[in-house]
Amino acid sequence: MKVFKLTRIALVGQPNVGKSCVFNFLTGLKAIASNYPGTTVEIKTAKAHFRKKQVEIIDLPGIHALSDTTEDERVTKDYLIQERPDAIIQIIDSTAFARNLYLTLQLLELKIPLVLALNFHEEAKEKGTRLNIKKIKEELGVEAVYINALSGKGIDHCTQKAIKAKNHQKKIRYCKEIEKAIRDIEKLITTKELEVPKRYVAIKILEKDHSYQKHISSKTKLKRIIDRFKGKDIKEEITIKRHGMASVLAEKCSTTKEEPFELTISEKIDEIISHRPIIGGVLILLLMLSFFFLLVYVGGALEELITALFEKLLIPLIMPQIGFLGSTTTVIIKYLLIGLEAGLAIAIPYIMLFYIFLAILEDSGLLSRIVFLFDRAMHTMGLHGKALVPMMLGFGCNVPALIATRILGTKRERIISCTLITMVPCSARTAIILGAAGFYLGWQYALLIYAIILILILIVGKVLAKYLPGEMTGMIMEMPEYRRPSFKNIFAKTWLRMKDFVNIAFPLLIAGSGVIGLLQALNLLETITKPFDPVLGKWLMLPTVAGIALIFGILRKEMALETLAVLAGTTNLLAFMSPMQIFTFSLVSAIYMPCLATFIVLTKELDWKKAILISTMTIILAVLIAGALLRTLPLMGILT
DSSP states (O other), rough: OOOOOEEEEEEEEOOSSHHHHHHHHHHOOOEEEOOOSSSEEEEEEEEEEEETTTEEEEEEESSSSSSSSHHHHHHHHHHHHOOOOOOEEEEEEEHHHHHHHHHHHHHOOOTTTEEEETTTTTHHHHEEEEEEEHHHHHSOEEEEEEEEETTTBBBHHHHHHHHHOOOOOOOOOOOHHHHHHHHHHHHHHSSSSSSSSSHHHHHHHHHTOGGGGGGGHHHHHHHHHTTTTTTTTHHHHHHHHHHHHHHHHHHHHHEEEOOOOOOOOHHHHHHHHHHSSHHHHHHHHHHHHHHHHHHHHHHHHHHHHHHHHHHIIIHHHHHHGGGGHHHHHHHHHHHHHHHHHHHHHIIIIIIIHHHHHHHHHHHHHHHHHHHHHHHHHTTTTOGGGGHHHHHHHHTOOOOHHHHGOOOOHHHHHHHHHHHTTTTSSOHHHHHHHHIIIIIIIHHHHHHHHHHHHHHHHHHHHHHHHHHSSSSSOOOOOOOOOOOOOOEEEEEEEEHHHHIIIIIIIIHHHHHHHHHHHHHHHHTOOOHHGGHHHIIIIISSSOOTTTTHHHHHHOOOOTHHHHHHHHTTTSSOGTTSOOHHHHHHHHHHHHHOOOOHHHHHHHHHHOHHHHHHHHHHHHHHHHHHHHHHHHHGGGGSSOOO
């Protein structure tokens, strides 16, 4: 059997340039997603045979520059330096060629064979700008190929160029002062075996990257070189020079047709959405609310369908057939089926719908506008505007909301966002709030619970923003053109993102259901709740059996209400509990411990210590606030 040499090609590009479309075209749906070591940032890889060559495609996070400003940028930079792929394909938005070239100039410094994939060149041409491939090769020393990421045109040719690419890049020169400093620092680099060129190390040292100073033979001589720039921010100087060079190169490598000034369709829409914050905010809010109701009603209808399939057909059909296995085994199997039901009821209605919506927002260009409009408001809680998307999703289901926090740039933002998402009332919690407090006490009490939770989220967010170490991401982003989303790309993105839940959280959810079933079969659930009687019975003044219902709520939130009705022996909760107890039970259920699926995903997205800490915090908040309101609301004449 003939063995092919593996060629590794890394896909790099700024956000919204069509990188994921190129990856999906080259790899289909065979990608393996994994977190980069020591981070929660995901990279995707896939292997394929391409014209008698075995190729591995690596999809790196979308970035604006090779720096450590965000975790995405650090991961991309570290991967390129440490793994040294055989070639890089940089996907470029031809309508914003100069801005994209800023990243190109940094990639050239790594001396890894580079090919530029010029996407959206048809749109650039319509605007009167045509990129000259021959001139790009003359000025940069790299190959460039026109592509259409949506149709796949030119991608095979671009990949072939990357496989054959060699290091013929031209050196990009800065001003005389910076070039002299680079040469002088290169002379101080004594390490013989470097992962990157000496020039790259020298530039990074000038940019205040202290990790490279270990390669310097004399710190004293280095200080003298740095001191030449006293009174100047050398890092800012290099950044300005790069932007200047990118602009000059863009002019040299393109021809622009002068036409009368006229706003494009994208610019006309942005005049309403982006430049008029109040109108834009209202329109975006209406869009998000529309999706929220779509998620609740369509997702809820699908969930009811799946639940009915299990509870009225599959479980009644299977359970009588396995009675011979014994009571313990029968109960465990029943709970395994409940876990399977819960997993399907979450994954299909909520996760799939959310990822379809997210892909539409990304591909249409709307996501960037949403981020821009709500950035200032989210900053009050130490979050980037992008955090609004997973927060809104949390009202449907916390599981995909937690996974969606991967779009955030720093670990600090992900911790804050994940913590707040676990407090957002998902559709299952809404079922308890409306099915208990709303149905038995009135809509105003359901609204009161929502108001309490919202206030809690704001307070916890501000506290975390103030005391959690780390920096907040700045608002540096460009607005892509509005584009018609591709159904094929939406489907591919949805499946690639859902695979993580299907392959990891789903099996763990079923296993956890089996454990709860075992505890039930061994009559240990009541024993487990007994130690909590001082909290449940005396502080919260709830019936002891409510503790068992709350434990079942960990498996799936709405099961807390269902189990409570079973334990009470009646669906009329007012015959079993007082109005104040119903309110207390609803409030505790809406705040305390995330469900099992949420906890599992929270563990994966952060780590088990943080997952336990966040879950413990929600339990403490639920108990303290519910107990306090239990004693204050009657004094105010409410729920006496």
